[in-house]
Amino acid sequence: MTRRLSPVDPFRHHDLRRYAVRAALRPLLLSLVASWSCGAPARSCCAARRRVLRACVLFNATIMVAVETFAATPDAPGLAFAALFLLGLARVEETGKGAWWLLVGIAGGLGL
């Protein structure tokens, strides 16, 4: 009896598009989340666009982030949730609102 182990075989042309969406788009979106998480605290606190932009450019210029945008590794969500975790803590410290701890908890749980 013949059966296939995996429903998606990336090396068959008709599965390639579906595989590309799964493997490439998701890390890309997660990198956007991570970039936003890096820039958001800077923007809310000092409103200096140049520094926000510089932070985001440097963040995306690292090899790790550049590779993650087209490779499906667990580092992409790990990076995004680590940045969100830190963003939550920064918001707690800045605003003094305890509800930001929920963001810290969600990011921590998803990061695990």
Added chain:
Amino acid sequence: MTKNTAFFVASARLSGCLVTPSMRRWLASPWPYLGGALAGLIFLPNILWNAHNHWATFGLQVSAWNRTLGAALPRRIVGGLVGMATPFTFMLAAMGLAWATRSWREARLSVLAATLWRHPCLFHLALAARPRPGQLAVLTSFRLWRSPPRWPGSAPTGPVSGLMSRGFPALRRFRVALALLAFVYAQAFFNVVPLGRKDPMTRLMGVGIASLAPKWNAPGSPTMRRRCSRPIIPPRLVRVLHAGPPAARPGRRRCAVAASPVRPRAAEPAPDLCR
């Protein structure tokens, strides 16, 4: 969802909160505990799955620890950080780390210092995990956010500060940074300095994988026994990596699944167009 070692990232950051007076007051409020409960609830399916599957992923972390503890760790940590974060970002992050450590009484800086200092500390060494350059990048963003309008002073603190000081023209600074960045990307994509598979950057780009194909795809190899079916490294990927012919297919298939994902089609008789 990602890696269990993220637990140590979270614990390092939370310990940074606890040692900071202004953040310690939150311990008396229910919010941190609600956040912790939420994190536990999200992580609960992972624990349940592990409990029903012989603690597979948790065991993997422990086995990695046993396998690599004490072996070439300083080189791996420093090399990984410099390479994956790029030298320029690494320098900024190192400056940020020193600055955050000096100002540890301030809440957000103590969190960052606690997070970053975990790398040379026991957590990281014990788990033998690669450093997460993203955290360096996050630190860099905070460094830029909180930095004074000009970079800190020059000579006494060494070449890093000298590079960033005002005496160094902005255009030259930009060129140096660009050159460093270009070199790291060239190394990652083209393996300029032939470090082979041991270099994490080149390994991410697939360098050396093709040479492993004959060994891993051999019929009696442990990886094939575990997977029981198709080659670990697909022959088509080997061809893409330009490293020689694809691996030999196993002679006898253990399962009824094709040994190669690409099945040769049976030759069809040519249509007789003269009829």
